[in-house]
Amino acid sequence: MAKNLLIVESPAKAKTIEGYLGKDFTVKSSYGHIRDLVKSEDAIDIANNFNQKYEVPADKKQVVSELKKLAKEAEMVWLASDEDREGEAISWHLFETLGLKDASTKRIVFHEITKPAILKAIDTPRKIDYNLVNAQQARRVLDRLVGFELSPVLWKKVKPSLSAGRVQSVAVRLIVDREREINKFKSEAAFKIVAVFGKGKEAFKAELPERFAKQEDAEQFLNDCIGANFDIRSLETKPAKRSPAAPFTTSTLQQEASRKLGYSVARTMQVAQRLYESGNITYMRTDSVNLSETALDAAQKEIVSAYGDKYHQLRKYKTKNASAQEAHEAIRPTYFSNHTIDGESAEKRLYELIWKRAIASQMSEAQFEKTTAKISISTRKEELTANGEVMKFDGFLKVYLESNDEEDDTQQDGENAMLPPLTRGQRLALQEMSATERFSRPPARYTEASLVKKLEELGIGRPSTYAPTISTIQNRGYVVKEEREGKIRNFRVLTLKGDAIVKENKTENTGAERGKLFPTDIGAVVNDFLVQYFKDIVDFNFTACVEKQFDEIAQGLKEWTAMLHDFYNPFHKEVQSTIETADKATGERELGIHPENGKKVSVRIGRYGPFVQVGDSATEENKEEKPLYASLRTGQSIETISLEEALELFKLPKAVGEYEGKVMKVAIGRFGPYISHNGAFVSLPKEIDPLDVTEEQAIELINAKRKKDAEKLIKTFDEDPEVRVLNGRWGPYIEFGKLNVKIPKDKDPLTLTYEECKALADATPKDSKKGRFGKAAQTKAVTKKAPAKKKAAAKKK
């Protein structure tokens, strides 16, 4: 039996370290935190100095009991959780929960998983730093207080099941604010002048730095250029260089994987986790750009052997982020000599990205020669500018070029392309000149990854929570990640060729979005409510401000309960006064007056989502005249819908006639326009306008659908008309009421009996639509329910 038990946070780490330490050490993992505040309201005793009630969650019981057993047997227990606030708290929780003794417990820390680093840590043990632990408790308690006091306010004033918190509410705010900036944005048009000089290989582009707001001015400019002389007035060549980016942190990895590989932040983290577990990369949840000495050596060796001496440049990066805790290294390959790895394609691609970025970070800068030519025009005082760039030495660009968020449209106009050899005073032959109408662009919507970047800049959230936060705000329905179609926009192009100017009208698609984050109506209403009543909490600086205080606690300069008192007392007062005084938040907006009946038209969110109301709500005196309601469609928002669009919603559902004594109705559902008739539904083909469907058309569509259905029907049963065997596109299946069950290949659908159908249906899980973590969440919800019910019962008494 080993004399020493060493506990780290991650099992993969434990395995590596065990290899370094030999048989005197057993190395185990705590799998992160082993205790948390109890779920119930009495988790924090505010009157009693915020005394906390912790419990070991069900899924951690086994780990804890195993660690307890091993700790009892060991002579010395080494607490080796990460060196940051949370890590220190994990050590403390371990100390408390495992019942450790001071004399036989040592606390050690290291920032990199290398043998010398671990051995050095073991040589320099310390005690648990209770200041740091207190800082973590303050963080934990504050988050619980904010989350569990604010959320119930939303249940009362907006809608049940909503949530608010220090991190998620600011994330939503960023998206709501951005959307409003975009809605408010007025695009301005201006004409951009681009000239092409020379022919064939010698051709190059030059641009006018100024733009013309008016078409007449642009046209005048082109006109003046007819027959003008174009001379190179000045020619300047300057060396330029570009340096590599720092190796990846969690946030920069998420951004690059999103831009270069199109991965969501959750996907990036899943793949990175697998790379970590297979020993290919270092830990993937980190805010540090630091590389260990061993890593720097290994990178150097690899660069020198693969590319040569002059490609290597030792670089040490420092984080710019004040809130970084730097308990780990940057994300890098474990072995730089592996340029690529075995595995799934996603793993390979992400690994290569990580390898390239880390290698490039230790490479020399790329060198360029930038040439700027100014071209005078004999008939105008303005000058055209041509830029050229020649790479003199590729340096780090041999392996890696960082991408950026702004897709810019100047690139395609040949900026920084190569210029032919030019001399000062040289006369140029104009091939063509164009004036193209360009529009200023609104600020970009956030992607998941650019939101993470922003949150990191604001110091909000941690590497381990970026991906979950993004999921939370989507799961709560505050934000949707969507594709939206753009609008067709006209723009004008004037082209001068020879002596003539040709005017053209062209169209482009603008504002189309893919994978961008949009606020929902509920997201906007919740945000506005929080901004109105809890301005301080959703302030972008709130986290930075409390972080500063946590740091003071960690340094022993501040008492953690005093800090919490200072925060909680005014906060709790605001919560209470809001519950008492605030009206229900519905985001109501008046759109105007109905042009035909003069009634008020308004929009707001209700229990089932956003809707339009025509006429005032029923009152005691006025019970007869009930208002009319209509739900908004996907993509519409109570913030931007117009009166006309709102009234359109009342034109459907609409009866289009009768068939077989039953009414046929046209309506728009979640999957588009449809006709309903006697409990059956038929989708409308795209080319038919739902407002113009005729009785004949509807009957035709219903009959066509019936014919199609009849072709699919294999058999029915006398026992139960609800059960049918059908032929689907993916083969035969059984329709069992609302449940569809695939028929296994070894069964013949024609000879299937009713009993067999029933057996198949029973064997199919009823709720199998949940995703990867769905079921785990479900079982948790079930276990949660029991004590919650007790609490509710107790309340009633």
Add this chain to the structure above:
DNA sequence: CAGTGAGCGAGCTTCCGCTTGACTT
């Protein structure tokens, strides 16, 4: 895959961080 396209009603929901599981589409 095909199906879906409501609703009047009890009791539930919720935070942020640290870590990996088990689970089928």
